[in-house]
Amino acid sequence: MTKPPVPGTPAAKQQITVEVDPGLRLFVAHERREGVTALVTDGVSTLGHVVESLGVPLTEAGALVVDGVGVPVSHVPRSGEHLVVRAVERPQRVPGAPLRFLLDVHLGTLARRLRLLGVDAAYESEDIGDPALAALSARERRVMLSRDRGLLRRRELWAGAYVYSDRPEDQLRDVLGRFAPVLVPWSRCTACNGPLREADKDAVADRLEHGTQAAYDVFAQCTVCERVYWRGAHHGHLETVVAEAVREFGGPDAA
Known part of the structure; x- marks a missing residue:
């Protein structure tokens, strides 16, 4: 059994193995995309940090399973543990607020198509910067949609999701399949979302x-x-x- 480090002394290195869901392997470096990866952690970092260090945004990580048992992102791994990073279950439920989206400057066509279907989709037509977008997501409790992994890693985001395709028709199918919003076509302005x-x-x-x-x-x-x-x-x-x-x-x- 691994003993906790004595306060004031460096934590012991911990060697673990990690297996990432196939749907998430596009985020991982090529040399780590096949099978099980061996990692050495610092004995202090949480699984949330471990997952992000692999390149996977936490918005895309579903259940984290250690040796067959689900654990929170705050779990600090210990030597010998095997971590499985699963993809988000679909449809994904967003608790605590009506389902609303915020799209970054690169997703204008997707925003207009969501609005065409009656989905509440705010869109910034100018690049206001990641901090401002993340703050807006938190203030209005909107799910941030983006292809920018750095933006999705910002801690102040209320919720977020990576848009996997660069083709608007596939982007639309991805968002509708992931979040299952209620569709009320022809009920919103495609220009301003009103x-x-x-x-x-x-x-x-x-x-x-x-x-x-x-x-x-x-x-x-x-x-x-x-x-x-x-x-x-x-x-x-x-x-x-x-x-x-x-x-x-x-x-x-x-x-």
Whole structure:
């Protein structure tokens, strides 16, 4: 049995083995991606530090299992222990607040598609910096979505998730499959995230070009930025995005 270090003296080195879930191995250095990795820890660092030292953001780590028993991230490993780092279970539940997202500057298309489906998705169109984003996530209790691993490691984040793909259609499927948000298509402004309401044609006439007034009769308007929406030339593409998402992930129009 390993004895605790005497106060004021260096902690003894501890040798452990680590096995990372296959879905998380993209974060790990190439030489550590296959099978079991042997690590020497300093006898003080927690499993949270160990996992992050491997390159895995804690937002992506699910259960941590030591010798077959689940342990918290605060567990300090001891020599001979075998750690298994599992991926987050899906769908992932975010306790304590309505499910809302915050996306960084690189995920504008994903933000607009989430809003199209009625998902509350705040988006920073300018790079305000990681500290400000993390503080905003905490203040508004929003899940930070990003491909920036450094941002996801910031301690002040309320919650976060790594976006695994760089293709918007795959990003959308990833987020919907991971968090299972309630889908209410056509209920949010894709420009500012505000709620939409039905709009009388005469009431928004001054915001429409003459051709639009003549061709369309059904309109919606954002209650925040007052942008007006109608079923224009691009509506068919948007309907396809909505239909595919609702068919796979559910919503009020799902069969």
